Amino acid sequence: MSLLIVGSLAYDAISTPFGNVDRILGGSASYASLAASLFTPPTIVGVVGDDFANESRKLLLEKGIALDGVENAVGKTFFWEGSYGHDLNTAVTHKTELGVFADFSPTNFSRFEEFPLIFLGNIDPELQYAVLEKARSSSPFVALDSMNYWIETKREALEEVISKVSLVFLNESEIRQLTGDYFLPDAANNILQRGPQIVVVKLGSYGAVVFAKEDRFVLPSYLLDHVVDPTGAGDSFAGGVMGYLAQQIASGKDPREAISFATVQQAVVQGTVVASFTVEDFGPQRLATVQLQDIQSRRERYRNLTNWE
């Protein structure tokens, strides 16, 4: 019971040059929790509608993911329809139906204080802030993801919540838009000066760059022969990072003290490897069948592919 994941549970319709699916489990909390579950049993806070299938619930429960923070509301589950062209780094959104997510308040959950690590998936920064307020006074290690939409529509709220978290995940265009800085080190320093200890800039298929005040780490993505569907890659990456960090923290320790840059380095390697499985099939189908030993052996191949003396 160490990692809480707040985010969306959804159904997605996805089209890529390699096929399409009409309705498959999606949402930031689904991907992040499936990824994290390889390392630690996470708890989700979110909401689903009355169309949420038992099969989806079963899939999550079988991975040891606790759903007692998931509200069952009357109405439809969040639905997203999107497509990718050959540039798999850019999704085009065709439809977003918030459904029960429109009135969602994560603060109905009452056990925030039990979790030393919290991942705030990409949701309204006002909801992210409400969770932070309810999290334990000893201030756990909170990580946040966001997106251009919130930077454009709720910049102040987003800036407020960013100033209170330990780790920020953003992609290149998001961090540039948020900070106004073109070069990633400038943009990351801008964020680091607002409070967070770690900034992870996601580069899609090109990997990621990790910034702390005194340290930096650059890693390419795992080279796959083929990618089928990039949906959920960023959430899986973040979930893998957070799951690994949660696994490393001995219970009772303050994670803000216990998480060294070397641990974050290992965590982003694990997150990169986890995300490389996600994109091999539509939705979370491949991610849901991955075992820890698959992660371990691909991590070795990844090391051979990227390391040099």
Add this chain to the structure above:
Amino acid sequence: MSLLIVGSLAYDAISTPFGNVDRILGGSASYASLAASLFTPPTIVGVVGDDFANESRKLLLEKGIALDGVENAVGKTFFWEGSYGHDLNTAVTHKTELGVFADFSPTNFSRFEEFPLIFLGNIDPELQYAVLEKARSSSPFVALDSMNYWIETKREALEEVISKVSLVFLNESEIRQLTGDYFLPDAANNILQRGPQIVVVKLGSYGAVVFAKEDRFVLPSYLLDHVVDPTGAGDSFAGGVMGYLAQQIASGKDPREAISFATVQQAVVQGTVVASFTVEDFGPQRLATVQLQDIQSRRERYRNLTNWE
């Protein structure tokens, strides 16, 4: 006397968001030879016009670069004018004046057979092929760079020369355009089946991927705080790779036998580090002042930035 570089010597007018220069030494052979000269004294085959400044000549000679293969023709030196927006990975060409390069024939040079390694910079593939024909019968290790323009206008000639070289440098969009394959491993395998032993896919600021039949290596670029002008980065990278390879080959050895994948790995690391200096100032100004010890110490920082256990 081990590395021959065939390519353009030029003057460039460059504009980036960080400033501009009216007329600065450029061209694939200039950048590649300056980069290679850190490891081995290269010889250039190319052509300049009567406006080619003594100062430019002196800069190259001082670096140990042999210019006896550089023709002095009547007319103007190749001139390129281009600009970059904030996406420093994409140049916009405003003007290309071939000048004396229009009638250039590299085959006026008579000592091709002396060089075990040849780098064919981005020029007309028919000229590249003519050089190959004149190179020694023991078939030296030849590397080639090209660009979209030649894929569009001289595909057959380019495919012919590619089938005869050992190493191919192309960027992502070029290799996709040439092969019709979207995924880099497919595209690289396509090229490897035509003859070359090694394919290096350049990813601009994201690094590079190296493919051989049985081996792959992925490396991000060196993380710089700021980039001023990306002109020449690709040519410096290739020149650094070829210079390092030339340095590793004991004289008399067949480089095609002597160059292992591990050596290529080290070479692309060196090329990456060399190119990271090039982009720190306009034109080759920074590259021209770099010393081998700068390369060595940045290589160490690069290793710390990217390697993990």
